[in-house]
Amino acid sequence: MSDDLPIRLPRVLRDGDDAGAIDVLQEYFTRPFVKTGHIRTGARWDSWDPSGRREADVDTFTADDLVAITLLSVQVPAQGAWIMLGEARSELNRLLAAVGPDRDLVDESDTMTPESPVWQLETALREIHGIGRIVASKLIARKRPRLYPIYDDVVGRQLGTKAAHLEPVRLALRDGDGALHRRLIDLRDRAGLGGSVPAVRILGVLAWMQGKGY
Template identity: 35%
Template sequence: MCLRIPPALWQSHRAAELLRSYWAVRWDGTPACTGSRFERLGGGGDRLSVANRFTADDVIAVTTLGVSIPATAALQLLEPDPAHAFSELLAQLPVTTRLVDVDASLIGREGPARQLWERLNGLRWIGPVIAGKLMARKRPALFPVYDSVIKWVFDRPENDVLFWSDMRCELQADDGRLITHLERARTTAGLGDDISVLRVLDTMAWRYGKEVMPSRRQLAHPCPPQWLIES
């Protein structure tokens, strides 16, 4: 086992239920969970015209996941100094390649993915969580969203440097059993196939974590409890 996935997330009915609640829409057309607009806002961060540079849409998209990027940090993303070389590194990360298919060297210690994460993480006011969310916005099929809820649900170590590789391992295991499960849950929940299986797993796990985590009341909550959505 590469990734510890709670048994509840393997249950087809439960998985679809969690996804539906995350992508629910209120009576006035607004999303029940702002994060449901993360991928699609502005046409997506991986569309051809902007795939290799950060845009204002990317900055706004990240805020839908319950974090904020101060103006100083946003300007570093949108008007980067050449030393940051964000575009150069993004260009080395294939837009259409899925994490399950990517060569391990690309996400390894010396690979462009790790280099980009470190440069983003090194910017003032960005940090590891926002860096990961920015990368998930630019390459949704390649990088999963990671935060304190995901860390808890998957029982990750304190110094977690292997999340991408462990996720890749799990996606490859048992002839792609996890991918098949996630694709079926996505279809059952009525989501479009433009939502990557990584995001399906992430939102499913995040919703589950918000329901069962002992400290869930203290965590950022850009999505109300399910009983409020259904009322």
């Protein structure tokens, strides 16, 4: 992995502190809060499937998806939800299907441009009332969790990706024949997390936790 990545790595990754990174991941995903006895709602995001239809609805935006993003502390307002699941439903689902099946972002050899299907989907979502960059990223990540890295302001500040996020993350994961991707998967496995937590999510969580002072 080169020293001039297009993103700024979280400190534990820059310092080679595997033990620290594993501790941060376990803090986020597995340790309950003392006051409540419950883990973070965000830790439930990756495997949350209350209706049992997530796999069947992989190319369809559903009410389950609108509830799922509330686990990451955002929501689509009523008017936006009405549009998403109503008048814009067919077009959004067409764009979602055009993205193709979920796959690891590291395996994407083509540059992500405004003509890329996933970029077109993000643009269409952001045209809907109440859906900005952050909400759109979480909606797409819900449907394509291995392909699409979640963005929010905290992650953007830590990774230095506020101007652009998807393409810099893709390039960073591919650098050095996928060295960062392999390291993130190794950290996930050593932290005892399930395979439903993809590499892009591990990167995002490490960045978010650093930004929150953990």
